[in-house]
Amino acid sequence: MKQENHLRNNLKSIRTRLGMSQQELANLAAVTRQTISGVESGLYAPSVAISLRLAKALGCQVEELFWLEHDLPQIEAVLTKPVNNLQQLRVSLARVGGQWIAYPLVGKDAFRQDMIPADGEGERLTDSNKLNVRLLDDNMDRLYNTVVIAGCSPVISLWARSTERWHPQLRVQYNFANSMRALHSLCRGETHIAGMHLYDVETGEYNTPFVRKVLVGKEAVIITLGVWEEGLMVQAGNPKQIKSITDVVEMGAAIANREVGSGSRSLLEQTLQQEKIPFQSLQGFEWIMNSHQEVGWAIASDMVDAGISTASVAIAFGLGFVPLRRSRYDLVILKEYMQEPPVQQLLSTLGHRLVHSQLQILGGYDISQIGAVVATI
Template identity: 35%
Template sequence: MAPIGKALAHARMARDLTQTELARRAGISRQALGAIESGAYHPGVAIAIRLARELGTSVEALFGEPDGEASSLVEASWFDDARRRAAPPQTRVALARVHGKVVAVARPAAHLTLAPAAGVVQRARRHRVDVCTFRLPGEIDSTLLMSGCDPAVTLLVDWLARRGSPVHAVAIPCSSRKALRALVDGRAHVAGVHLRDQKSGEYNLAPIRRALGNRRSMVVNFARWELGLATAPGNPLAIRGFADLARPGLRIVNREDGSGARSALDQALGELGIEPERLAGYQFEAGGHLEVAAAIAAGLADAGVTIRLGADAYGLHFVPHRDERYDLVFMEDEAGSMPIKAMLDALKSRRFAHEIAQLCGYDTAQMGQVIGA
């Protein structure tokens, strides 16, 4: 996080305000506030004054001169120049130096890829397999298995590779509860969780305690994000909230039982007194946040619960519901292992926090902080 954003984020957190709350008070979007806090955007005078007023401080205290931690501007040749197609603002790109010049190549926000593999299964028996592997023992020992539903884990994989880390992270896409089961069973190093305790309203700690029992663990924050309803671009059906999902003819795409998105949907329906069976598509399940967005973009559903990142990746309309905290939990006795240490080093990097905030629109002010043990 750039220093200019760090001062703003600290002032906001000191007053126990979420990004959504402060943005509403200041009359700007949460995404704009996230961009300011990440250092990707410098506010104009009017916005700076409103933010300072809402936080009870001065503009000078919030917005100083940025230092070398801020991102730099690089002039590059646009890869699609031959097609005479200009790059839309905010297009994600890869950068490389080719024959002495920097080239920018557009990158999709989400796409299917052929995943690299460490080997192939030769024989399977119940919960064990024999694998013909191409990896050395040291390479296997330095692989980090991360279970959970955050699409941004791919950015951590990229971060470690760019830093020349010997650790390679592998994402295991699954629901929060399935991630916790994998952690308990010793099938993953890390579980990513966003589960709200209905009684206390607190995130993650109670579900983690129930899943792990007396096992000693550490919980660190990754980010906060917005959960809500994604709809077709332009919101042609004028969906304003969960009550609209019960309209005749409206189709939803759901997440699997045990996911934070499914839990949020069920809680909202319960509060509204709507039986889940009334919703067309309630049994139509997608495996992750991006998959929900992809189903809507393909016209297979009219709406679904996902995070803003998923909606933005597919150009969908987004109806915010609530801010959520996404935490990472691992066993305490693994804290000194090479894979976990590499992950924690990344989470403590202000540059990595800035990158996640800028590319994903997450609130990374607490990234790397210990939430519980």
């Protein structure tokens, strides 16, 4: 039966994403390879029975495979966080661990610098954390080829944009989150990769102890993205001659702090404890900034005198920098995601010169061990 020109399908995209040949799918769905070829090319419209068998073989819903041209696809997705008083909301979408995940584009999450385009409009299902999402276009390939990374390092966005230039069909979605939030997001199945830089005082290890504690019962791989210099960002030229946290306290200088769960907050608290300085002695300890960029902007705007961040951020804002330690920034990936083609494609670029050149000119960032597997949990 010749397929009517208003019927569209996503069969080839889903099949190739799963690494199946036409013959392998045909065997699973109990049809001929010619049937698969005919449906993918638009020559044939499958029967209801064949459509159901194809959906079952591919582990998806029929609506994800076929739709009418004048009806954009609709999918069911899991909402990553509650959104008050909004029944209709703009969302970004990605396929993580066999299910659709919806990231609400609300408040700061709706922007990087410019407003982020939405993939769809979601309508919340009653008493549920799930949405019915009406897609804004029928380019399902872009959604299936999306890798989601949660983290706080500006390096991630550089890596993502460099990768997209090398692999134009790949989309990297960077969701801002501090180290602990990123790790918990990975644990909840909301992201493919979590970026983190947390130091464990008891073991003297970076990141691995926290991964073991949070990802109980899950297998993961920890891969190094780089080692950066962390320390005190100060005003340009360091006019107050700040050389340590103790100097900040003794001078009564004001500092911008970070939220609980961030690597920068952890470094500040550990330094204060080592120097036996009460937290409340530090002016601005309760003044919370939610990113490295916000801390840099607060210092550059003369709102505060100092803040914890990295040498590369200090250079970007033209600020002074007092190093405190070198910290390893790692990527944590569940083993079940390692073989997914979009994830493999992204990780393969860690060895690419285009990525290296972007990271090398940042300053204060060592990529000599980039791509090295630190641990397998």
